[in-house]
Amino acid sequence: MGISGLKAAFNILEKWGCNADQMQAILRLPKATFYKYRNDPDSARLDRDQLTRISYLLNMHQALRIVFENPDNVYGFMRKRNHNPYFHGRAPLEVIESGDFAALYETFRRIDSLRGGLW
Known part of the structure; x- marks a missing residue:
């Protein structure tokens, strides 16, 4: 999953509207490493934490694709304010951009639960 997962994660984060700083924090990549991997993902050497982060991102995206048919919702959900417990009016992206x-x-768990058993 390493390199292909990283490429997919970059693509998803971009479609969610993330800027470079947000992507670096979410993926836990130092600035120079982030730009190196963006330009040459095949050179990536990812640790277990980074691979797990990528896995959560890919699974969140999959859950959103199951729940929503409209691409605007699939990719826009992460920027929408959420007033459910845990988010308290923040968008999911605001929560995860802390890194x-x-x-x-916790964001993954809540998004994954939206599926409600839908496969």
């Missing part, structure tokens, strides 16, 4: 692993995990 905090627990925030990424």
Whole structure:
């Protein structure tokens, strides 16, 4: 999943409207490494934490694709304010852009639960 997952994660984050700083924080990549991997993803050497972050991003995207048919919702959901517990009026992207692993995990759990068993 490493390199192909990283490429997919970059694509998803871009479609979610993330800027470079947000992507770096979410993926836990230092600035120079981020730009190196963006320009040459095949050179990526990812650690377990980064691979897990990528996995959560890919699974969030998959869950959103299952729940929503409209691409505007699939890609726009992460920027929409959410007033459910945990988000407290923040957009999911605002929560995960902190780069905090627990925030990424908790956001993944809540988005994944939207599927409600839908496959």
